Amino acid sequence: MSKSPIRSVKGTQDILPDQSTRWQDLELTIQKIMDCYGYKEIRTPAFEHSEVFSQGVGEETDIVSKEMYSWTDQGGDNLTLKPELTAPVARSFIQHNLGVQNSINKLYYIDALFRRERPQKGRYRQFHQFGIEVFGSENPETDVEVIALAMHVFHKLGLKELTLQLNSIGSPECRNNYRNAIKNFLAPHFDQLSQTSQDRYNNNPLRILDTKSPDEKEILKDAPNISNYWTIDDKNHFDEVCNLLKHIKIDYQLSPSLVRGLDYYTRTTFEITSNELGAQNAICGGGRYDGLVEKLGGKPTPGIGFAAGIERLLLASSSDNKIRNIQIYIVGIGNDVRPTMINLAEELRSNDIRTSFDYLRRSIKAQMREANKLGAQYAIIIGEDELKDKSVIIKDLSTSNQEKITLDLVQKYMKSLPL
């Protein structure tokens, strides 16, 4: 245990070299798949004006009401470290008139987010998501492509035991009617509801459906089902989404209580869970938000997207950390050879050969040990004798064979080796 008083902030974590290559591999996989689907990366600032979230995500949501890192800067601006990315991407989409340049915009991101919650397995205060947002299409094939893309990534990462849960929360009219129906239904039971559910009754009654309290679940057993409040268009849309999913053989579970916590959702909502995680088992959540762009001051534009938690993906997948080992380790004997060593190293690196050498002027034995520890394929040994006759010894560390060659032939020689 370190006595040092200076530590990383609670809920944040360092990604050390023994993990960082896993992150790089994951990011590379995501980038390749995004490329295949024709999505372009968008990068937005780490912080935004707080209204982006209070208006876009909704004042009554947990994220905005109790989880944001917000502050007033020296100029008096109210700023917030982004706790989610759909609203900032929508803001950027509006600000730069992306909808005018292209009728469809398919965007993706890999980014860090911040929420002040009690940390837990798979939940951190700074965490990372990758996700996509599609602006400009309200048609069901868009919904299905978005879901298919998410599944594609997860399968590529070797995730098993995934469940896709699917629901439609309908259009705004439908939600209004349904909201009233829920309130009417719950009114006689109001006194039996928990404090939070009573609050939600007024603010966001649909969220009560998400409760995990057995008592409330019992009450909700006979609650009205949202599907009875869909408009014809809502129903057709959802049916098409389901049919297309079946068509491309993606299994799903209907989940009428999946209402999603954020205000901007309309129609399709979905969540993908992994049973290889703890309580925080959602690795991906998303849905359609046809009203968001307009709500943030843009022209009415349909949209849909998802976000997936990278820490959770890494927890659920068991991929190895593939360290890219050094290929050549240069061993030098005596201080006179140092200039030759560093020069040789630079030349090898110019030829894209991963090369390192000893900085501590240690014994040859220690240097050889280091070469082995670093997983080098070859050691190049330069001592006083070699310096004199302008040669080096090249030793294959897997076979222990070694041979002496002249210094000016090293580059050519290395190219002939199976590196």
Added chain:
RNA sequence: GUGGGUGUAGCUCAACUGGUUAGAGCACCGGAUUGUGGUUCCGGAGGCUGUGGGUUCAAGUCCCAUCACUCACCCCA
């Protein structure tokens, strides 16, 4: 915000119901005749037992507080 669990070496863990100088494995550094790694053998370094108080002849061990980590609730990625 609420509850449970855990704090001993860089890491994983020992130390019988309180009883000498707190141990081991891994990792690290060095050595096993001169300029050669992995396996083996030998050696070395590394701890105010999270912190503060209390009980006791005696505390890593018991009690209290505090801090940190962790899991869970709420909610979500």
